[in-house]
Amino acid sequence: MEIFTSYHHIISPLGFNSEENYSAVLANKLGVKKINFGKLNNLFCLSVFSEENLNTVSQEINNSHLFTKLEKLSIFSIQQVLNKSAVSLTDKKTLLIYSTTKGNIDLFENQLPNLISKKRMYLSTMANEIGNYFGAVNKPLVVSNACISGLLSIIIAKRFISSGQFDNVIVCGGDLVSEFTVSGFKSFNALSVNPCKPFDAKRDGINLGEAVATILITKNKNLKTNSSMNIVNGASANDANHISGPSRNADGLVQAIQNTLKNNSEIKIDFINAHGTATPYNDEMESVAFERAALSEIPANSFKGYYGHTLGAAGVLETILSIEAARHGQIIKSAGFETSGVSGKMNVVKEYKTQTINSILKTASGFGGCNAAALFVR
Amino acid sequence: MDALIEKLKGQIIEQLNLVEVKPADIKPDAPLFGEGLGLDSIDALELIVLLEKHYGIKIQNPADGKKIFESVRTMAEFIKSNGKD
Amino acid sequence: MELIITSYCKIKRNTIYLEGNKIISSNSENPSYFFAEAYKTLELNYPKFHKMDMLSKLGFLATETLLSIPKAFGTEFLLRNNLNQISIILSNHSSSLDTDRIYQKSISNKDQYLPSPATFVYTLPNIVIGEIAIKHKITGENAFFVSEKFDAELLVNYTQELFKEANTNAAICGWVDYDDANYEAFIYLVEKATDSIKNANFKALNQTLLNQLFL
Numbered sequence: 157m158e159i160f161t162s163y164h165h166i167i168s169p170l171g172f173n174s175e176e177n178y179s180a181v182l183a184n185k186l187g188v189k190k191i192n193f194g195k196l197n198n199l200f201c202l203s204v205f206s207e208e209n210l211n212t213v214s215q216e217i218n219n220s221h222l223f224t225k226l227e228k229l230s231i232f233s234i235q236q237v238l239n240k241s242a243v244s245l246t247d248k249k250t251l252l253i254y255s256t257t258k259g260n261i262d263l264f265e266n267q268l269p270n271l272i273s274k275k276r277m278y279l280s281t282m283a284n285e286i287g288n289y290f291g292a293v294n295k296p297l298v299v300s301n302a303c304i305s306g307l308l309s310i311i312i313a314k315r316f317i318s319s320g321q322f323d324n325v326i327v328c329g330g331d332l333v334s335e336f337t338v339s340g341f342k343s344f345n346a347l348s349v350n351p352c353k354p355f356d357a358k359r360d361g362i363n364l365g366e367a368v369a370t371i372l373i374t375k376n377k378n379l380k381t382n383s384s385m386n387i388v389n390g391a392s393a394n395d396a397n398h399i400s401g402p403s404r405n406a407d408g409l410v411q412a413i414q415n416t417l418k419n420n421s422e423i424k425i426d427f428i429n430a431h432g433t434a435t436p437y438n439d440e441m442e443s444v445a446f447e448r449a450a451l452s453e454i455p456a457n458s459f460k461g462y463y464g465h466t467l468g469a470a471g472v473l474e475t476i477l478s479i480e481a482a483r484h485g486q487i488i489k490s491a492g493f494e495t496s497g498v499s500g501k502m503n504v505v506k507e508y509k510t511q512t513i514n515s516i517l518k519t520a521s522g523f524g525g526c527n528a529a530a531l532f533v534r
Numbered sequence: 535m536d537a538l539i540e541k542l543k544g545q546i547i548e549q550l551n552l553v554e555v556k557p558a559d560i561k562p563d564a565p566l567f568g569e570g571l572g573l574d575s576i577d578a579l580e581l582i583v584l585l586e587k588h589y590g591i592k593i594q595n596p597a598d599g600k601k602i603f604e605s606v607r608t609m610a611e612f613i614k615s616n617g618k619d
Numbered sequence: 620m621e622l623i624i625t626s627y628c629k630i631k632r633n634t635i636y637l638e639g640n641k642i643i644s645s646n647s648e649n650p651s652y653f654f655a656e657a658y659k660t661l662e663l664n665y666p667k668f669h670k671m672d673m674l675s676k677l678g679f680l681a682t683e684t685l686l687s688i689p690k691a692f693g694t695e696f697l698l699r700n701n702l703n704q705i706s707i708i709l710s711n712h713s714s715s716l717d718t719d720r721i722y723q724k725s726i727s728n729k730d731q732y733l734p735s736p737a738t739f740v741y742t743l744p745n746i747v748i749g750e751i752a753i754k755h756k757i758t759g760e761n762a763f764f765v766s767e768k769f770d771a772e773l774l775v776n777y778t779q780e781l782f783k784e785a786n787t788n789a790a791i792c793g794w795v796d797y798d799d800a801n802y803e804a805f806i807y808l809v810e811k812a813t814d815s816i817k818n819a820n821f822k823a824l825n826q827t828l829l830n831q832l833f834l
Contacts, residue, residue, distance in 0.1 A: 344739065396755075525752060526745060554666045
C-alpha cells in the first residue's frame with residue numbers, strides 16, 4: 157500500500173502558507189531576529205509572530221475570541237489543508253494528530269481571556285477544541301515526544317493508515333516561543349544570541365522559533381498532488397544513554413536511520429534534511445551518525461538557521477519544506493553554515509543548487525534520548 | 535572555610551537530590567565530577583543555580599564552572615573570593 | 620501474528636499490584652513518601668531515581684516492578700528479547716503538566732528568577748520513556764501519546780503495526796499519569812506468542828482485555 161504526503165500548509169513569521177515560506181528560505185530570509193524577550197527583558201535571537209500576523213489570523217477564524225494563540229494558528233493552518241483537499245474531520249476514517257511539546261504553555265504567563273479555561277493547558281483538551289472547530293468525529297491524538305514529535309507523528313500517521321484504522325491523517329505540529337521554553341533552554345546554556353549556525357565551527361546554541369505546520373498523510377490516490385512523496389519507511393530509536401545529553405557514539409540515530417533504510421537499499425538518497433539544532437553536542441552527534449551510516453557524501457541541510465527550533469512543529473515544517481525543495485528540484489542552503497565544526501564527515505550545503513531530488517532522508521533527535529528518521533520518495 | 539565547606543555539602547545534597555549521600559561521603563578535596571557522586575552535565579548546571587540561589591553569584595560563562603566545581607573546597611574558595619560567604 | 624500480554628503492573632492509591640496481586644501497599648497519603656517507600660521495598664538501588672520527577676518515578680516504579688524484582692515473570696522478558704527490538708509506547712492525560720507547574724514557579728517572580736535545568740528537562744512527558752530505556756539499555760521504538768482517557772484501541776492497533784514492521788519483537792506499553800498528587804500507572808509487557816513462552820496465564824492482546832486490566 158502506498159501512503160504518501162498530500163496537501164500541506166505552514167504558518168510562520170516567514171509566511172502565511174507553504175509557498176510563501178518556501179520562497180522565503182529560497183531568498184535566504186531569516187525568521188530569527190535579535191529581540192528583547194521575557195520578564196528579564198534579555199536579548200535573545202528568536203523567530204516570533206508579530207501582533208499584526210496574529211490579528212490577520214484571528215480575522216480568518218469564527219469566534220476567534222474563544223481560542224488561544226496556538227489554537228488559532230492551528231485552526232488557520234488545518235483549515236487551509238482541509239479546504240484544498242476536501243478531506244473532512246467529520247469522516248470517521250480521518251484522524252487529526254497534533255504534535256506539540258508544550259501546547260498552550262503561554263497561558264501560565266498571560267491573563268486568561270474570558271471563556272478560556274485553564275483546562276486548555278491539558279494537551280488533549282487543547283486538541284479537542286481544535287478538533288471540535290472542524291466537527292471532528294474522532295478524538296484528536298496528541299503526540300508529545302520532545303523534538304522528534306513532528307517527524308514521529310508523520311511516521312505514526314503512516315502506521316495508522318497501514319493498520320487500516322484510518323484512510324487520512326491530518327498531522328498538525330505547533331509550538332510557541334514562551335517565557336517557559338526560553339528560560340528553560342537558557343538554563344541549559346543552550347541558546348545563542350546570534351542567528352544559529354547548524355554544523356558550523358562557530359555554532360554556539362539554538363534559536364527558538366514559533367510556527368504551525370500541517371500536512372495530510374493519505375492512501376487516497378485522488379489526493380496525490382504535484383508535491384506528493386511516498387513515505388517509504390520510518391523508525392524511531394532511543395539512545396538509552398542520557399535524558400538530555402546526546403549520545404557520543406550516536407547509536408540511537410544510527411539505529412533509527414538503519415531501520416528506516418533496511419530493505420530499501422535500492423533507493424539512492426538524494427538529500428538529507430537533518431535536525432541540526434546548532435548546539436555543539438547535538439550537531440556533533442548527528443555528524444557521527446551520518447558518517448557511520450555511510451551518508452557522508454549526500455547533500456544535507458538544516459532549516460533551523462531560518463526558523464530556529466520550532467519544537468513540536470519542526471518535524472512537520474521541515475518535511476514540508478524538503479518536499480517542496482524536491483518538487484522544485486532545488487537544494488536549499490543550510491543557513492548559518494560556513495566551515496564544518498563537526499567531527500563526522502558531512503556534505504552540508506553552503507550554496508543554493510539546482511538538482512533533481514527524488515528521495516529525502518529526514519531525521520530528528522531530542523531530549524529523552526529519542527531519535528527518528530523517515531524516507532520519502534517521489 | 536570549614537564551616538562554609540560543611541554548609542556547601544548540605545546545599546549540594548539538597549540541590550542535586552543526592553538522597554543516598556551523606557555529607558561525610560563528600561570529601562572536601564575529592565573531585566565532584568568523574569567518579570564517586572555520579573554527577574552529570576545537568577548537575578553541573580544545577581550547581582550554577584545553587585551559587586545564584588544561596589550566594590547571589592551569577593556565573594556568566596558556564597565554561598568557568600569546570601574550575602569552580604572541581605571540588606567542594608574550590609567552590610568554597612570561589613565563594614570567599616567573591617566575598618559572598 | 621498473535622500478540623500476548625506476558626505481565627502487567629498497576630500503581631494507584633498507594634498500592635502496587637503485580638498481575639492483579641497487591642505486592643506493596645502503604646498508609647502514606649503523600650505520593651513522594653509512597654514512591655520513596657516503594658523504591659526501598661523493591662530494593663532498586665538506583666540513586667538516579669531520586670532526581671526524577673513524579674511522572675518518571677511512577678513509570679519507573681511500575682516498569683521496575685515488572686522487570687527487576689525477583690520471581691516476577693517479566694524479569695525474563697529482558698533476557699529473551701533483543702534490547703534494540705523492545706519498543707516503549709506510553710500514554711497519559713496530563714502530559715508533564717505537574718512538573719510544568721513546578722518549573723513555572725521558578726520563573727514566575729522577576730526578582731527570584733531561578734530556572735532549574737534539572738526540573739526543565741522533565742517538562743516533557745517522554746522523559747519517563749528515556750529513564751526506562753536508560754535503566755535497561757532498551758533502544759527500540761518510542762512514542763508518547765496524550766489522550767483524554769486510556770485508549771485501548773489506539774494502543775492495540777499501534778502495537779500490532781509496530782510488530783508487523785519487524786523492528787519490534789517486544790513492547791513495554793501503557794498509561795502513566797501524574798497530576799497534582801493524583802496518579803495512576805498501568806504498564807504491560809507485550810510479546811509474540813511463540814512456543815517457548817506459551818503459558819496458560821498469558822492472554823491475547825486485545826482491547827477488551829486491556830480495558831478490563833486497566834479498571
